[in-house]
Amino acid sequence: MKILIVEDEPSLREIMVRTLTREQYVVEQAADYASASDKIAAYDYDCILLDIMLPDGSGLRLLEELKKRRNRAGVIIISARDSLDDKIEGLELGADDYLPKPFHLAELSARIRSVLRRHQRDGYECLEAGNVRLWPDSRRVEVDGRPLDLLRKEYDILHYFMARPNHTVDKAALAEGVWGDHIDQVDNFDFVYAQMKNLRRKLHDAGADIEIRAVYGFGYKLIRP
Amino acid sequence: MKLVYRILLHLTWVLTLLLAGWAALFYFTLIDEVNDEVDHALEARAEVIVKRVLAGRELPEASADGNTGYFLHEVSSEYARGRARERYTDEEIYIPERDDEEPARVLRQTFRDADNRWYELTVMTPSFEKEDLLEAIFYGILYLYLFLLLTVLLVTVVVLNRTMRPLYALLRWLDEYRIGTSNAPLEVETSVTEFRRLNEAAKRYAARAESSFERQKQFIGNASHEMQTPLAVCRNRLEMLVDDPQGLSEEQLGEIAKVQHTLDYLVRLNRSLLLLSKIDNGQFPETEEVDLGTLFRRSGEDLGEIYAYREMRFVMEEQAPLRVQMNPSLAGSLVANLVKNAFVHGARGGEVSVRISPRGFEVANTAAEGPLDAAHIFDRFYQGSRKKGSTGLGLAIVDAVCRLYDLQIVYAFRDGRHTFTVNFPK
Numbered sequence: 007m008k009i010l011i012v013e014d015e016p017s018l019r020e021i022m023v024r025t026l027t028r029e030q031y032v033v034e035q036a037a038d039y040a041s042a043s044d045k046i047a048a049y050d051y052d053c054i055l056l057d058i059m060l061p062d063g064s065g066l067r068l069l070e071e072l073k074k075r076r077n078r079a080g081v082i083i084i085s086a087r088d089s090l091d092d093k094i095e096g097l098e099l100g101a102d103d104y105l106p107k108p109f110h111l112a113e114l115s116a117r118i119r120s121v122l123r124r125h126q127r128d129g130y131e132c133l134e135a136g137n138v139r140l141w142p143d144s145r146r147v148e149v150d151g152r153p154l155d156l157l158r159k160e161y162d163i164l165h166y167f168m169a170r171p172n173h174t175v176d177k178a179a180l181a182e183g184v185w186g187d188h189i190d191q192v193d194n195f196d197f198v199y200a201q202m203k204n205l206r207r208k209l210h211d212a213g214a215d216i217e218i219r220a221v222y223g224f225g226y227k228l229i230r231p
Numbered sequence: 232m233k234l235v236y237r238i239l240l241h242l243t244w245v246l247t248l249l250l251a252g253w254a255a256l257f258y259f260t261l262i263d264e265v266n267d268e269v270d271h272a273l274e275a276r277a278e279v280i281v282k283r284v285l286a287g288r289e290l291p292e293a294s295a296d297g298n299t300g301y302f303l304h305e306v307s308s309e310y311a312r313g314r315a316r317e318r319y320t321d322e323e324i325y326i327p328e329r330d331d332e333e334p335a336r337v338l339r340q341t342f343r344d345a346d347n348r349w350y351e352l353t354v355m356t357p358s359f360e361k362e363d364l365l366e367a368i369f370y371g372i373l374y375l376y377l378f379l380l381l382t383v384l385l386v387t388v389v390v391l392n393r394t395m396r397p398l399y400a401l402l403r404w405l406d407e408y409r410i411g412t413s414n415a416p417l418e419v420e421t422s423v424t425e426f427r428r429l430n431e432a433a434k435r436y437a438a439r440a441e442s443s444f445e446r447q448k449q450f451i452g453n454a455s456h457e458m459q460t461p462l463a464v465c466r467n468r469l470e471m472l473v474d475d476p477q478g479l480s481e482e483q484l485g486e487i488a489k490v491q492h493t494l495d496y497l498v499r500l501n502r503s504l505l506l507l508s509k510i511d512n513g514q515f516p517e518t519e520e521v522d523l524g525t526l527f528r529r530s531g532e533d534l535g536e537i538y539a540y541r542e543m544r545f546v547m548e549e550q551a552p553l554r555v556q557m558n559p560s561l562a563g564s565l566v567a568n569l570v571k572n573a574f575v576h577g578a579r580g581g582e583v584s585v586r587i588s589p590r591g592f593e594v595a596n597t598a599a600e601g602p603l604d605a606a607h608i609f610d611r612f613y614q615g616s617r618k619k620g621s622t623g624l625g626l627a628i629v630d631a632v633c634r635l636y637d638l639q640i641v642y643a644f645r646d647g648r649h650t651f652t653v654n655f656p657k
Contacts, residue, residue: 015464018467108466222485224473
């Protein structure tokens, strides 16, 4: 899988390159509009991470170029502007997703995987980890081919981790991802523990070979067999 | 006090003093003039009689008749010497015909005949009642005073309304002026220099306020945007550290988690500031029909779960569905911030209640302490009691959303409960 990172901030670019390389992607990088344009013309990519605020032009123009070339690469817009106009315009120009800065690295890789899956399997989406399979479209979970009944929040938590395997997730980030933005003044995460306890018991009882392991003092991590 | 009343009050004082002084002057001048004339006549009559006495001719018949009467009697030389030759007095004279006393002007004159005998001659003439004159003048002046006052009132009102029209127009314009919204232009036609200068000054200051408001908005927006990338770098470097397969000690992970939480706080603060600046810049133009009851129910369930450790009850009463045209994400912000506020600041073990009516809604919570400072709770970064992790922007966002949609939001402290009421315009 080949990924092009178009980002002008060197430090952030380096982080993204290192993270994605570690996840076994082939990563290319471009620091500005001109070099990104050259790379798109010369090579094919499976996924492009595109910062739309570049020193020598807007990333949105790059999207138009891709459209003209009938390039099938999946595009995730990365923007510091978090503006609905940019998002709508980007998606209309053929971008697959929109990720506002600052994002979590786990979130970034989840989005990349989702885009890649959609492009390869033509919209048929299924997350797989060990003997657990999860269909986000129908909110269905199977363990070893047998359906597993989960409550709403339990399902959301499992989905969150299966989209981010091998990432250690901070419990505050998990709470924000599952419960929404309202957790900013929470100083007690009992509600996460309670749901997590039930989810882990259900997974264990169903014979799942994955485990959501607690990382003491920090949060959780999904461990595949 | 209105200008017209102030002017009137001053004119009333001045008129009162002026007319009172004038009335006194008029009265004394009049009396003086009348006495002068009467005294002349008395003197003439006295002269005739004195001449006849001295010439030894026959005198007219002496009588007490008020009009022409006179008395003549001899006096001692000591009496005569001790007095002025001619003395004028105002006296009450008894008139036998009418059996009554009448006011009269009296002249007493002493003289000496050839035999060195002293006589005193008294002549008199009826005069008028001074009290009557005083009363007549008083009423005359009073009527004049009231008439003048009325005239002044009418003239003042008319003149003020005419000439001050540009001033009132300017005042109305200033009253309705809201910085950062589209305001009607100040259109006042006037040839008065002072008013023209006032209008120009008002326009100049409005423009200045407008431009500094604009700059401030842009600054907040730009600063927040500029911070997003460095925040991303910090957050992601820490995440890389945590994801490192080499592994960190629990203690190190704990420290990183603390740094990340502080960073999360910064990210949220930045996001809230951006949201505020976007609301102020009107960057949420698209609206759709939003069912606030559904939003409140979902928000209450989620937050009830999150804040379960605070043991608070969430009660919802929906008298009628409330569907409004709003931007869905702003409606979400409005609802979530109010409900979260109630959960965070409510008394532990208390109640959070939401009441929805066709015209608006009300979010209340049992108070842990006394009433909040209603003048400042909607200010940015104002926090009555600092709560950990709180950005101090929640109610500022609520206020900004309300301003955007012309909703009326009121805070009240009733029966030990903080209550926020939002009314939708019909």
